[in-house]
Amino acid sequence: MTDLYKNILRFILFTFAQSLIFNNLEIGFGIHLMVQPLFVMLLPFEIGVFSLMSLAFVLGAIIDIFSNTYGLYASSLLMMAFFRPIIFKFYSPREGYDPIKEPSIIDMGGRWFFFVYGYLLLIHHFWYFFIEIFRIDQILFILQKTVLSFIFSYLLSILLQIFLMKKSKAN
Amino acid sequence: MRNLIAFFKRFRVFLYFAFLQIIALSIYVRYLSFPKSQYLTTASSITAKVLETENDITKHFSLSKNNLALQKENIRLRKNLPQSLYRVDRNLLKINDTTFKQQYAYIPATVIHSTVTRRNNYFTLDVGCKQGIKRDMGVFSDKGVVGIVHNTSEHYCVVKSVLTKDINIDVMIEPIGLFGLLKWDGENPRRGSITGISNDLRIKKWSKVVTRGGSGIFPRGLAVGKVESIKGIEGEPIWDVVVRFSENFRTLQRVYIVKNLMIEEQKELEAQIPLDEEDE
Numbered sequence: 001m002t003d004l005y006k007n008i009l010r011f012i013l014f015t016f017a018q019s020l021i022f023n024n025l026e027i028g029f030g031i032h033l034m035v036q037p038l039f040v041m042l043l044p045f046e047i048g049v050f051s052l053m054s055l056a057f058v059l060g061a062i063i064d065i066f067s068n069t070y071g072l073y074a075s076s077l078l079m080m081a082f083f084r085p086i087i088f089k090f091y092s093p094r095e096g097y098d099p100i101k102e103p104s105i106i107d108m109g110g111r112w113f114f115f116v117y118g119y120l121l122l123i124h125h126f127w128y129f130f131i132e133i134f135r136i137d138q139i140l141f142i143l144q145k146t147v148l149s150f151i152f153s154y155l156l157s158i159l160l161q162i163f164l165m166k167k168s169k170a171n
Numbered sequence: 172m173r174n175l176i177a178f179f180k181r182f183r184v185f186l187y188f189a190f191l192q193i194i195a196l197s198i199y200v201r202y203l204s205f206p207k208s209q210y211l212t213t214a215s216s217i218t219a220k221v222l223e224t225e226n227d228i229t230k231h232f233s234l235s236k237n238n239l240a241l242q243k244e245n246i247r248l249r250k251n252l253p254q255s256l257y258r259v260d261r262n263l264l265k266i267n268d269t270t271f272k273q274q275y276a277y278i279p280a281t282v283i284h285s286t287v288t289r290r291n292n293y294f295t296l297d298v299g300c301k302q303g304i305k306r307d308m309g310v311f312s313d314k315g316v317v318g319i320v321h322n323t324s325e326h327y328c329v330v331k332s333v334l335t336k337d338i339n340i341d342v343m344i345e346p347i348g349l350f351g352l353l354k355w356d357g358e359n360p361r362r363g364s365i366t367g368i369s370n371d372l373r374i375k376k377w378s379k380v381v382t383r384g385g386s387g388i389f390p391r392g393l394a395v396g397k398v399e400s401i402k403g404i405e406g407e408p409i410w411d412v413v414v415r416f417s418e419n420f421r422t423l424q425r426v427y428i429v430k431n432l433m434i435e436e437q438k439e440l441e442a443q444i445p446l447d448e449e450d451e
Contacts, residue, residue, distance in 0.1 A: 068293040070202035075195035082188045132290045
């Protein structure tokens with residue numbers, strides 16, 4: 001039950017953090033900070049595929065409404081949610097995932113998180129900028145935006161987890 | 172039939188994914204060109220309220236700079252007031268003026284939300300249908316052109332800024348009067364480009380770029396920016412003209428909306444131009 005409340009609270013926090021704070025930060029070089037993929041990442045291990053995709057879609061749609069992007073965030077978060085189970089399966093430990101733990105850097109360790117979140121965030125960012133710009137002759141610009149934003153969003157996600165999250169209890 | 176059910180069962184995750192993805196992308200494509208309703212944009216009342224509260228908190232950060240800009244504009248306008256002019260010819264009779272008729276009216280507004288880093292950037296303003304704002308009205312600030320109204324609700328409106336894909340404002344380069352369309356390539360929020368200017372004429376660097384006023388959205392002669400560089404495009408007889416915008420969209424707060432009182436007349440007249448069959 002506490003898990004449910006925690007995730008509802010996170011949903012609200014991530015929506016407002018992204019739409020009111022991080023969308024207004026302008027760093028330059030086409031860098032666009034995005035923290036909302038972290039919400040999709042941190043959902044419990046045993047969540048069903050359909051509820052995972054629906055949650056990602058709804059979160060994206062709400063951020064879209066706040067930032068006049070008309071479905072861009074929803075589409076890219078959905079893309080990430082679709083690939084999450086596939087990549088989780090690929091990197092699963094031999095004895096399977098422990099349902100008590102959370103898929104965060106604190107519970108699962110840096111090595112696991114580094115690869116899994118790295119791939120998911122890269123998919124998310126590439127899809128976002130690809131749909132946003134949608135021109136083959138600007139592919140270099142798409143890649144520049146993707147890579148730079150990816151690096152900064154990634155560091156931000158790690159910092160947020162280190163400062164704001166505690167290790168899940170053993171029982 | 173059984174095969175079909177088996178197919179749906181097997182690919183249900185992917186089908187659900189594709190279904191949601193198609194919804195998201197179709198809304199994206201449709202809203203980009205013509206928004207059908209206000210509910211999915213920042214013009215809707217709930218999101219606009221939240222953004223207005225946010226703006227109430229953050230607007231003070233650039234208050235002094237904004238005041239300075241407004242003061243400068245006031246000084247410029249005050250110069251044109253009758254009190255500050257010296258009348259040279261004292262023998263004029265006052266006559267009822269029929270030579271000039273008001274064509275443009277201006278409505279002041281405050282920006283409550285804006286972006287500059289995306290491919291398509293929009294502003295949300297705190298005026299809407301109640302104040303007579305309609306789609307396709309022009310928006311400008313004291314420094315230059317800002318955008319065109321994209322979508323309105325009762326109390327708010329969303330403005331498609333100069334920093335969007337198909338903004339296509341008709342502009343001209345000042346001393347020679349060359350016409351072209353203003354575009355933005357999505358990279359730098361301080362620079363745009365003009366297309367459609369043929370390279371048989373020479374353009375001076377830093378010549379002024381102003382609106383042409385052809386489509387009736389903006390009055391003629393509003394500042395847009397200055398020509399920063401001119402390059403030839405290989406294989407085409409046109410210049411690639413880079414414009415430095417006079418308005419810094421990152422710190423924009425006070426804008427004016429242009430209301431053309433004769434737009435209906437112009438539209439009616441232009442609708443009578445016969446369509447070219449081949450262009451269909």
